[in-house]
Amino acid sequence: MTRGRLITLEGGDGAGKTSQAGWVRDLIRAQGVSLLETHEPGGTPLAETIREWVLSPAGDPPEAMAELLLVFAARRQHWVQRIGPALESGIWVLCDRFVDSTYAYQGAGRGLPIAWIAMLEHWVLGSAGRPDLTLYFDTPVDLALDRVRQRGRLNRMEREGLDWHERVRSGYQSRLEADPGRFIRIEGGLPPEKIRAMIEAALTPRFRAWASGDLPQDPSR
Numbered sequence: 001m002t003r004g005r006l007i008t009l010e011g012g013d014g015a016g017k018t019s020q021a022g023w024v025r026d027l028i029r030a031q032g033v034s035l036l037e038t039h040e041p042g043g044t045p046l047a048e049t050i051r052e053w054v055l056s057p058a059g060d061p062p063e064a065m066a067e068l069l070l071v072f073a074a075r076r077q078h079w080v081q082r083i084g085p086a087l088e089s090g091i092w093v094l095c096d097r098f099v100d101s102t103y104a105y106q107g108a109g110r111g112l113p114i115a116w117i118a119m120l121e122h123w124v125l126g127s128a129g130r131p132d133l134t135l136y137f138d139t140p141v142d143l144a145l146d147r148v149r150q151r152g153r154l155n156r157m158e159r160e161g162l163d164w165h166e167r168v169r170s171g172y173q174s175r176l177e178a179d180p181g182r183f184i185r186i187e188g189g190l191p192p193e194k195i196r197a198m199i200e201a202a203l204t205p206r207f208r209a210w211a212s213g214d215l216p217q218d219p220s221r
Contacts, residue, residue, distance in 0.1 A: 004033070004087040005210065006130075008098040010175075011137030012168050013158045014144030016188040016195065021096055023196050024135065027203050028092055031211075036086045039096035040074065044081045047074035055155040064110040068117065071102055076124045084128065098131060100175050105157065108171025109164055133206060135199065136176055139188030141165045 009017040009024065021037070028035050041051040050070050054062065062070055075098075086093050099121050106112050121129065141162060148158050176183045184202045186195060 001088075001090045004090050004092045005132045006083070006087060006093045006095065006098075008100065008131045008134045009094070009096045009137070010098070010100045010104075010134055010172060011139065011188060012104070012141065012144055012165055012172065014147035015137040015139040016144075016147070017135070017137040018096055019192070020137070020186075020195060020199060021094070024199060024203070025094055027200060027207075028094060031207055034091045036082065036091050036093045038078070038082060038093065040078060040098055040101065041071055042074065043078035043083070043095075047078045050074040050077075055157060057154070057156045057159060061156060064106065064112055067110065068102070068106045068112055068120070071106065072120045072124050075099070075102075079125060079129065087128075095131075098134075099125065099129065100131075100134060100136075100172065103175055104168045104171035108174070109160070109168045131182060134183050135186055135202075136172055136183050137186045137188035138169070138172070141169055143189050 007024070007028065009021060011017040025035065025037055040047075041054055042048045050073060054067055054070050054074075083093050083095065102121075103114065103117055107114050107117050145158075145162070145165060148154060176185060184206075186198055186202070188195065190198070
């Protein structure tokens, strides 16, 4: 059985990725494949509980290292219970946030060593957890934060200051520069119809290449 594809959506708070997730989902399903749509942190009952611990602005907030470990604990549960089995069964997975968010938020944002995150990534996901494709929604931070404020109640991450969100954006840029073949950069500040056209133009040739075998999956996986 052919392994499913793992496609992830990434970007800072208010970047617009979640708003476009339905459009991406429809484009994937148009390929005639089975699809699991999920998100992080979360995706399972235990992982959703951890999500509340990490994002709640109330109570006793985790310090940076504790936050990192909680995120990876949720990810391990999510991977073992849902994402891993789906991929092995030939089901494609669309995940709103994945490991790149940790490098951006806990790495660049919180200032934790990238080597720690890489080590945890290896322990939790192994070589099987590398996404086949990542859509990175890159939006100016001031615009993104205006969108966040318009939504109302803010979570703990969204309440961070402008400098912190700029560091998160820089963290994503570093990820893109390190792995340009996996990332597709989407300009999240454009009007919705232009963003959708950009997504379709980026995904269509990738889907064709996968179908023809021009971009084979990593044989180590």
